[in-house]
Amino acid sequence: MYLIDTTKVKDMPGWNGLNIAWNTLREINVEDIRKEAELPLTIVCAGASEVCQSIARRLEQGTQRYGQTGPSPIHLVSLTTIIPDELRHADLVIIGLDRNVRLSARELTVIEHLATLNLPTVVVVWGMVLPADAGPLHPRVAHARLLVVPDPDSPDTNRQLAEAILDRLPASLHLAAARRLPGLRSVVAQQLISSVSFTNASYVLATALPEQIPILTLPFAAADTLVLTKNQAMLVYRLALAYGAPPDIRERLFEVLPVIGGAFIWRQLARTLVGLIPVWGVVPRVAIAYAGTYTTGVAAWRWFAEGEIVNREQLQAIGREALALGKAQAADLVAKARNAGNQHIGRWKRFGQNFLQKWRRKKAR
Structure with missing residues (x-):
């Protein structure tokens, strides 16, 4: 520079x-x-505490001339205490999972309930390598964007996270999101x-x-x-x-x-x-x-x-x-x-040929 x-x-x-x-x-x-650029924005991150905190930190921090504008739109919540119906007005839901932390029955139920809301969703799995023969997401969360992060310390992680979020966040909110989240x-x-x-x-x-x-x-x-x-x-x-x-x-x-x-x-x-x-x-x-x-x-x-x-x-x-x-x-x-x-030319040619054939048949009668 x-x-x-x-x-x-x-x-x-x-x-x-x-x-x-x-x-x-x-x-x-x-x-x-x-x-x-000033539209209200609500992003909810639920799941493993350390994963969600890391995601929020990566999105909220930056080295640019201008820092974060306004309060952070990211709300960290627990899957064990969250009431899914209260998230109906969220613009984006991030589910942060840690491969080393097993989900409880309650957390699995909440994720299934979240899926029924059909909100823009990104599922982030921290510290896991996706098998080459892995199939599609479970039908309940098929609408979500899956981001598997084998190495959270990789220099590409922040970019991959940003791309995944923008892929699911409505385009009309991209400008507001960038303004409030330097990441x-x-x-x-x-x-x-x-x-x-x-x-x-x-x-x-x-x-x-x-x-x-x-x-x-x-x-x-x-x-x-x-x-x-x-x-x-x-x-x-x-x-x-x-x-x-x-x-x-x-x-x-x-x-x-x-x-x-x-x-x-x-x-x-x-x-x-x-x-x-x-x-x-x-x-x-x-x-x-x-x-x-x-x-x-x-x-x-x-x-x-x-x-x-x-x-x-x-x-x-x-x-x-x-x-x-x-x-x-x-x-x-x-x-x-x-x-x-x-x-277009082909369609007009076919139209002309059909018209000519009909005209010739009509004339032959």
């Missing part, structure tokens, strides 16, 4: 570039995003960056062909840039909230524009160059949309996570990685689009 004095960075974007970005960003209504933030950030990058790439693919018509090129390109930039701006704001930053959008944007301004300008310049490529340039354009958004997201992520300002060389390295990912995504998207187009 490199901490760079912003007064000494020679590659900062010019004021005109920042002013254009700011004028675009300030038009966005972020109230809905802010409300999403979820890096995984949420990765998911946000990938999702918005894919969205922007898909959007460019949908608008790429109309832009090849000369008379439509200018208006479509302008709308294209506006949509991509706004999506990137909303990504940056979500990353800020996910990492516990104060929700004032104006302060967050002024804070981060020197960091992401280069990424915005890099994306715009790259798209301008690729826009000169004729129809066969659809794949590069889609790749650029993905890569530009990814680069912007990673630059903002590093800033909100650790206060790191990426310099020009780092930005180029991120851009190369992002472009490689973008090319793969673009090739996949274009292939799927062509396949869908061929299916």
Whole structure:
């Protein structure tokens, strides 16, 4: 990680570039995003005391710039005293089990009762290796996500735990969960960056062909840039909230524009160059949309996570990685689009053939 004095960075974007970005960003209504980040959240962890305490500690602690925002949403309860019906309003239930602790009849009954509530559930088994021929979960808890942790001290454990929880927690609560639980933030950030990058790439693919018509090129390109930039701006704001930053959008944007301004300008310049490529340039354009958004997201992520300002060389390295990912995504998207187009063409051909056959039979009568 490199901490760079912003007064000494020679590659900062010019004021005109920042002013254009700011004028675009300030038009966005972020109230809905802010409300999403402040949604109430209740996570109940029941089971072996040491396992649940370890899970809570891993989720609540982090080394980021911003600590936990608000009280912890995790409630530790005992399987022997819990009343399952009182958990009907929980957003997520974590059942923490220790392979060395045998469950009592009462605890097994409670788990079965919890299963009937059909709440989003993660079953974490501490210190156990799952046999290779292990079958599916018991039907009563088939809706749950099973996470078996052979070695709790493994460096991958925290990430695996975060991924399992986010897999079952409703997507509408991911932002609020990351804001209040630092242990979820890096995984949420990765998911946000990938999702918005894919969205922007898909959007460019949908608008790429109309832009090849000369008379439509200018208006479509302008709308294209506006949509991509706004999506990137909303990504940056979500990353800020996910990492516990104060929700004032104006302060967050002024804070981060020197960091992401280069990424915005890099994306715009790259798209301008690729826009000169004729129809066969659809794949590069889609790749650029993905890569530009990814680069912007990673630059903002590093800033909100650790206060790191990426310099020009780092930005180029991120851009190369992002472009490689973008090319793969673009090739996949274009292939799927062509396949869908061929299916539509096939259906129309069959429709035309059937219509022609019916018309010929009717005429022969």
